[in-house]
Amino acid sequence: MMKYYYAPMEGITGHVYRRAHHSLFPGVDKYYTPFVTATHTHSFKQKEKYDVAPENNEGIPVVPQILARDPEDFLWAASYMADLGYREVNLNLGCPVGTVVKHGRGAGMLSDPENLDRFFDAVLGRWDQAGLSGVKLSVKTRLGMTEPSEWERLFAVYASYPLSEITVHARTREDAYRGVPRLDVYGEILEKYPSLPLVYNGNLFTKEDLALVKDRFPGTETFMLGRGLVADPALVRELRGGEPLGKKELRAFHDRLYADLSETMPGTAVVIGKMKEYWVHMGAMFPESAKQLKAVYKARTKVEYEGAVRVLFNTGRLAERKRSLY
């Protein structure tokens, strides 16, 4: 049985988005939250607390993702999530942002596999004591910092701990989000560790992309999708054999998101700014509407924005999306 996860995306897949998506396009097996940071202060920012609060995630299969460096802080954060009722927490080992990496978090943790080993040893050694028995620990990792061959030492570490799932974004930190993911390297990992619970992630934008990866790696049954799902919110339904996205339902989804954000965010400018972050990805659904999309990006006021969106939906034609992985 194939499983599909919604990737964590900071600034994109917050609780308002998750609720709208889950209610209009049900069927995603898990939503990972954008990372929350476990700091020495052992407190989360208000925004992070809202994002994981159970009342904001009712009925949605959500997994909190934690960015950390110190075992102590990670255990605190994991216990916080367990107290809220979560039964899985995910460790971010991939965030490429400079300040994050500099502080030894995210992809920064990949630069020192021995330290990573000590991290898991300390965390899992005290897992039960911290009240976490019954809570799964999963990770989301890149292949390494600079060289894809770094995966060998990193996966030797992962393989020696009871991680519930290991999502592999098949790029290095240096690759950022560029180019085609390193499928050959993913294949090497799968070959060396056929029984690790790997989840494939990277550039799954269409049904054809998924078929290609599935074909090449029949051993993988679980896939995580990010940008492709933001562009086409119906992609998982289509992957499961359902109808491809229709223009009317994309409009309905847009309007729901816009309305919900307007209720929760302070001021039109902030809401429009946020909507434009979605359009960076959703715009790909209207490949023939460059001019109309430009008007959406340029809109400053509520009247301008709503007008530009109306024109785009009235005149635009949804893309026929084919293979994009190659």
Ligand SMILES: Cc1cc2nc3c(=O)[nH]c(=O)nc-3n(C[C@H](O)[C@H](O)[C@H](O)COP(=O)(O)O)c2cc1C
């Ligand atoms: C805007 C943006 C925000 C992201 N935020 C996170 C994050 O909070 N945590 C994380 O592990 N990955 C984050 N990622 C990486 C995605 O989860 C995913 O690994 C990456 O986009 C590749 O998958 P895709 O090609 O399906 O988008 C982010 C990516 C983007 C583009």
